[in-house]
Amino acid sequence: MLMTLVLFIVVMGFSLGTRKSLSWPENFVRDTTGFVQSLFYKPAGAIAGFFEDVGNLKDMAEENERLKIVVAQYARDKANYNLIEADNKRYESLWNLTQAQRNKYDYEYHYAQVVSITTEPGNSTLVIDLGSRDGVKPNMSVISEKGLVGIVSQVSKFTSTVKLVTMMDSSDPNSQPPIAATAEGKVDKTFGMVERYDQASNRLIMTRINANDPIAKGDQIISSGIGGVYPRGLIIGTVESVKTSDYGLTRTAIINPAAKYEDWKQLLVVFTPEEGQE
Known part of the structure; x- marks a missing residue:
């Protein structure tokens, strides 16, 4: 047990020390862990991304509907404005005519x-x-x-x-x-x-x-x-x-x-x- 404890302390000191590269056991453990994680992470990410895209599509559809309503309201308001502007011009012309005729006749x-x-x-x-x-x-x-x-x-x-x-x-x-x-x-x-x-x-x-x-x-x-x-x-x-x-x-x-x-x-x-x- 004493030998094992000493060996463990030596290995831990070696691992915590400043090094430019990992040891082969560390590389083996990290690569194995990364591979196993990738098997679960990529499908899980794809599934999560799918549901997120569906949510985004729903939001985009709702926003598109709102924009259609805004455009329709703008077109209606613009048409009403053009009608009112045309009426105002006609009334202004009629008013100018009547004033001139009143003053003259x-x-x-x-x-x-x-x-x-x-x-x-x-x-x-x-x-x-x-x-x-x-x-x-x-x-x-x-x-x-x-x-x-x-x-x-x-x-x-x-x-x-x-x-x-x-x-x-x-x-x-x-x-x-x-x-x-x-x-x-x-x-x-x-x-x-x-x-x-x-x-x-x-x-x-x-x-x-x-x-x-x-x-x-x-x-x-x-x-x-x-x-x-x-x-x-x-x-x-x-x-x-x-x-x-x-x-x-x-x-x-x-x-x-x-x-x-x-x-x-x-x-x-x-x-x-x-x-x-x-």
């Missing part, structure tokens, strides 16, 4: 939402959500922020039908009345009648213009107020060309309409001071 304007639009050949009309209860009457003018759209043809208590300028045809007795018109800046010198809308060219035709009339290409055409149907100063369009009749007695102007016939949402009904007082 003392008209009142009632906002109207477009309920429906009919663009069938020979029946270009729209319906607005203002009626007799709002003071709307037949032959009142309806405009957009760009210019004249048409006149009220029928009125019920809650809605009104607007006949578009595209229905204008002097040869049709059921068409809306022609527009007595003049040119902005040439009110005392220019006069004519906007009597027809050419479906082929999408242009208004202004006739009965005196041969000496100074009307020219680029002039802005407005209603003159003569005749009592269309209030004075409503924008109709811009002169695209002017031609003289065969006999040289009158001239005809081709007008590019200011109000493009589009998918309107809001329009304005024009109330003159007399109509506003009734």
